Amino acid sequence: MAETRDTALRSALAMLLTPLVRILLRNGISHRVFSDIAKKIYVDVADNDFALPGCRQTTSRVAVLTGINRKEVARLQCIKSPVDVSLPQHYNRAVRVISAWSNNPRFKANGRPASLSLDGDNSFTTLVRQYSGDMPVQAVLSELLRTDVVKRLKNGKLRLMRRAYIPTDDLLEKIQILGDDTRNLISTIDHNLQHDTDLRFQREVTFDDFPVDAIEEFRASSARQAQSMLERHYTSLRDAASKSSTVERRRVGVGIYYFELPGEDQP
Numbered sequence: 001m002a003e004t005r006d007t008a009l010r011s012a013l014a015m016l017l018t019p020l021v022r023i024l025l026r027n028g029i030s031h032r033v034f035s036d037i038a039k040k041i042y043v044d045v046a047d048n049d050f051a052l053p054g055c056r057q058t059t060s061r062v063a064v065l066t067g068i069n070r071k072e073v074a075r076l077q078c079i080k081s082p083v084d085v086s087l088p089q090h091y092n093r094a095v096r097v098i099s100a101w102s103n104n105p106r107f108k109a110n111g112r113p114a115s116l117s118l119d120g121d122n123s124f125t126t127l128v129r130q131y132s133g134d135m136p137v138q139a140v141l142s143e144l145l146r147t148d149v150v151k152r153l154k155n156g157k158l159r160l161m162r163r164a165y166i167p168t169d170d171l172l173e174k175i176q177i178l179g180d181d182t183r184n185l186i187s188t189i190d191h192n193l194q195h196d197t198d199l200r201f202q203r204e205v206t207f208d209d210f211p212v213d214a215i216e217e218f219r220a221s222s223a224r225q226a227q228s229m230l231e232r233h234y235t236s237l238r239d240a241a242s243k244s245s246t247v248e249r250r251r252v253g254v255g256i257y258y259f260e261l262p263g264e265d266q267p
Contacts (some may be wrong), residue, residue: 023178042066042074093132094143094165100131101233102163115157124158164227184255201254219258226256 046065046264051057064069101113106122128137144150151159188200233254
């Protein structure tokens with residue numbers, strides 16, 4: 001059983017790493033850099049998640065668990081993680097502004113996001129100050145205009161054109177989102193591997209023999225349906241959170257993704 005599980009994990013690792021290594025090579029990240037980061041993460045995870053109950057984790061035990069020698073483990077334990085990078089603040093805050101504009105009745109008209117004046121009551125400025133923390137109004141507006149999420153009308157009002165903030169040409173931001181979204185998916189997979197009950201939803205629908213000339217139509221329709229579903233989930237999350245007085249909080253969410261693989265990448 002152990003040998004079968006080991007083989008399966010190696011196969012899964014190869015499939016997982018193939019698209020990631022493409023991204024790394026395309027952006028000049030060498031095997032040496034990847035290896036150094038991987039070793040640091042191995043040490044951190046062994047330190048934080050695999051200590052024996054009631055015992056302090058030791059350098060020797062981390063070395064045994066990870067296969068990294070004690071001297072290297074000790075060195076890595078003294079280094080602050082170089083990969084613990086959160087999403088840029090303007091990404092999270094732009095998402096909050098768009099979500100509120102789409103869902104808060106104060107900023108809607110006839111069931112749809114209203115065209116907002118820049119200033120005044122229930123204006124874009126009101127929206128940003130309520131939902132973006134201390135981000136300057138003009139900075140948020142410039143970013144949303146740049147990414148075509150918002151359009152300035154001839155009468156000076158601002159119209160929400162898309163209910164999703166997707167970076168257009170900020171490669172750094174896209175790469176940081178890659179890490180965040182992939183972590184979320186793998187954490188769900190990890191949970192389901194460890195539990196037989198209380199499983200987290202993890203599904204996909206796949207068609208192995210799909211005609212190429214029908215892809216564009218399906219890609220567009222799936223994006224529309226997924227966006228609509230995510231907006232309904234956001235409303236459910238917001239409503240449930242507003243009704244709860246529980247002090248303990250966790251980060252929760254639902255992810256939907258479209259994929260399209262060439263023949264050589266199919267398992």
